[in-house]
Amino acid sequence: MMKIGILGYGNLGKGVEKAVQSSPDMELTAVFTRRDPAGVQIAAPGAKVLRADELGHMQGDIDVLILCGGSATDLPEMTPKYAAGYNVVDSFDTHARIPEHFAAVDAAAKGAGKVAVISCGWDPGLFSLSRLYAHSVLPGGSDYTFWGRGVSQGHSDAIRRIDGVLDARQYTVPVPDAVERVRRGENPTLTTREKHTRECYVVAAEDADKARIEKEIKEMPNYFADYDTTVTFITAQEMKEKHQGLPHGGSVIYSGSTGDKKHVIEYSLKLDSNPEFTGSVLTACARAAYRMNSEGMSGAKTMFDIAPAWLSPLSGEEIRAHML
Amino acid sequence: MMKIGILGYGNLGKGVEKAVQSSPDMELTAVFTRRDPAGVQIAAPGAKVLRADELGHMQGDIDVLILCGGSATDLPEMTPKYAAGYNVVDSFDTHARIPEHFAAVDAAAKGAGKVAVISCGWDPGLFSLSRLYAHSVLPGGSDYTFWGRGVSQGHSDAIRRIDGVLDARQYTVPVPDAVERVRRGENPTLTTREKHTRECYVVAAEDADKARIEKEIKEMPNYFADYDTTVTFITAQEMKEKHQGLPHGGSVIYSGSTGDKKHVIEYSLKLDSNPEFTGSVLTACARAAYRMNSEGMSGAKTMFDIAPAWLSPLSGEEIRAHML
Numbered sequence: 001m002m003k004i005g006i007l008g009y010g011n012l013g014k015g016v017e018k019a020v021q022s023s024p025d026m027e028l029t030a031v032f033t034r035r036d037p038a039g040v041q042i043a044a045p046g047a048k049v050l051r052a053d054e055l056g057h058m059q060g061d062i063d064v065l066i067l068c069g070g071s072a073t074d075l076p077e078m079t080p081k082y083a084a085g086y087n088v089v090d091s092f093d094t095h096a097r098i099p100e101h102f103a104a105v106d107a108a109a110k111g112a113g114k115v116a117v118i119s120c121g122w123d124p125g126l127f128s129l130s131r132l133y134a135h136s137v138l139p140g141g142s143d144y145t146f147w148g149r150g151v152s153q154g155h156s157d158a159i160r161r162i163d164g165v166l167d168a169r170q171y172t173v174p175v176p177d178a179v180e181r182v183r184r185g186e187n188p189t190l191t192t193r194e195k196h197t198r199e200c201y202v203v204a205a206e207d208a209d210k211a212r213i214e215k216e217i218k219e220m221p222n223y224f225a226d227y228d229t230t231v232t233f234i235t236a237q238e239m240k241e242k243h244q245g246l247p248h249g250g251s252v253i254y255s256g257s258t259g260d261k262k263h264v265i266e267y268s269l270k271l272d273s274n275p276e277f278t279g280s281v282l283t284a285c286a287r288a289a290y291r292m293n294s295e296g297m298s299g300a301k302t303m304f305d306i307a308p309a310w311l312s313p314l315s316g317e318e319i320r321a322h323m324l
Numbered sequence: 325m326m327k328i329g330i331l332g333y334g335n336l337g338k339g340v341e342k343a344v345q346s347s348p349d350m351e352l353t354a355v356f357t358r359r360d361p362a363g364v365q366i367a368a369p370g371a372k373v374l375r376a377d378e379l380g381h382m383q384g385d386i387d388v389l390i391l392c393g394g395s396a397t398d399l400p401e402m403t404p405k406y407a408a409g410y411n412v413v414d415s416f417d418t419h420a421r422i423p424e425h426f427a428a429v430d431a432a433a434k435g436a437g438k439v440a441v442i443s444c445g446w447d448p449g450l451f452s453l454s455r456l457y458a459h460s461v462l463p464g465g466s467d468y469t470f471w472g473r474g475v476s477q478g479h480s481d482a483i484r485r486i487d488g489v490l491d492a493r494q495y496t497v498p499v500p501d502a503v504e505r506v507r508r509g510e511n512p513t514l515t516t517r518e519k520h521t522r523e524c525y526v527v528a529a530e531d532a533d534k535a536r537i538e539k540e541i542k543e544m545p546n547y548f549a550d551y552d553t554t555v556t557f558i559t560a561q562e563m564k565e566k567h568q569g570l571p572h573g574g575s576v577i578y579s580g581s582t583g584d585k586k587h588v589i590e591y592s593l594k595l596d597s598n599p600e601f602t603g604s605v606l607t608a609c610a611r612a613a614y615r616m617n618s619e620g621m622s623g624a625k626t627m628f629d630i631a632p633a634w635l636s637p638l639s640g641e642e643i644r645a646h647m648l
Contacts, residue, residue: 308632
């Protein structure tokens with residue numbers, strides 16, 4: 001049995017916990033938290049809740065530590081720190097900073113003889129794999145990534161910071177016509193606005209100026225200004241009834257050719273729960289990290305470096321017999 | 325530059341040749357044939373056409389030999405034979421015989437310190453990967469594979485063997501309602517008949533009994549009896565105008581869950597040319613075979629054993645920067 005630790009017990013940590021519990025070859029040793037452990041109730045029977053600083057001396061009790069912090073401030077510090085003592089997995093998704101994150105983690109993990117798999121999940125993660133397989137098989141084509149329909153937590157948070165907003169949920173929605181054009185292999189040039197629309201559901205304070213809130217949302221740079229955005233004001237009750245889930249998904253569509261012959265490759269996900277699915281991917285990557293380290297590997301890795309067989313709890317014979 | 329050899333110059337061999345020509349890191353040394361080389365005209369400038377038995381002494385001239393024979397009789401003999409002297413790649417697709425093929429190839433390749441990647445292509449191949457990733461991330465779900473709309477060469481050949489048939493083309497077509505039910509995550513139990521239909525286009529001899537031909541097709545065991553099959557008689561001219569391509573494709577749809585949350589993963593291909601796309605996959609696998617062997621690996625492998633990064637001509641830094 002692989003002994004797993006989880007650091008951080010938000011939505012993602014809970015998703016990892018669920019995935020570890022349904023993995024026949026893993027057991028959850030402990031959830032580590034920066035909060036007071038007495039106030040953290042976990043779902044897994046038999047696992048402990050411990051302070052994060054207990055990780056200073058638990059290298060012998062944990063085979064892989066799954067880091068469930070945020071990419072903005074947690075992981076750039078956490079991943080190199082813990083890779084110096086544990087095999088680790090993270091979901092670092094700040095694209096522009098991946099090279100420096102990779103370098104910092106690589107140095108720490110190599111120094112400790114551990115494996116650190118960074119940027120696991122579905123994008124980056126399974127979507128990245130889909131892009132890499134397609135580009136490798138058909139060089140010279142174009143990949144298009146569409147996200148949604150799904151909740152963007154970053155955009156929802158941005159709306160919540162507006163004065164007079166009590167709660168908000170933002171859905172990213174691919175433009176159907178754009179998806180169809182890509183699927184037909186037309187290879188279109190698409191602007192940001194042509195690829196996705198943004199739907200915002202907002203609970204406003206009773207006395208708030210809704211016109212001002214709508215304007216502030218629609219004009220917010222980076223988040224909304226470049227998109228066709230719709231704002232719908234709803235009651236707190238409606239928010240509770242219709243918008244509590246965190247569904248997401250999307251597709252990577254690759255359009256390539258061999259001479260005059262066109263080929264279209266599409267990989268798509270429709271997820272009822274983004275954090276639970278992402279947690280499942282991290283858990284499969286933890287299995288691979290453990291095996292890679294057992295075979296003598298060390299350093300920073302991504303899903304690009306993981307032979308797919310290492311992700312499965314089944315043997316080579318079994319996967320060849322049932323999935324090949 | 326990786327030096328590539330191709331054994332067999334049918335549709336698949338021609339597809340591999342095209343893919344090697346568009347690979348910046350490869351050069352085609354020679355096409356090997358069991359026919360008289362004088363009668364074989366290849367497309368790649370600079371490459372030789374040689375008798376297959378020249379492979380007895382060309383181990384120093386070829387880094388990877390891509391085997392483009394058929395699964396029924398060629399590959400079971402060819403792959404172990406040539407794996408004893410070369411890194412090789414094949415597209416062996418007789419599912420039930422994969423374990424024995426793997427074992428025979430593994431022994432030969434290990435003995436020679438070479439890497440032999442078997443069963444490359446899209447199914448088995450990319451579709452197998454899609455099944456493995458899905459099962460690894462969400463254990464306990466169900467995968468469904470739909471083929472088509474596309475030409476099945478085996479079924480076309482079976483029709484051609486009927487008395488009075490001059491030419492035939494058979495399209496395998498997924499049943500749209502079945503695909504939709506799987507996509508919605510309904511997890512249906514589907515019979516063979518409920519998953520695919522078969523469309524046959526037949527050129528009959530002038531004096532042939534068309535009713536008898538249609539009956540023979542529709543009642544042919546294994547090939548057509550278990551399917552809703554339509555037979556359309558066309559002229560040789562129509563066959564030439566409308567059915568000369570070898571398009572294919574299909575999708576793997578996986579339906580899994582985390583507790584009460586459903587997740588659907590879909591991987592699909594729409595290919596203008598089945599042999600050219602399959603040849604492209606074999607070529608990417610040849611790159612991986614060469615690299616794995618350069619790192620000291622040997623023995624039989626499948627795409628399950630290939631870290632995705634090994635398939636790409638780009639460096640780790642490049643793929644992390646552009647595809648992660």
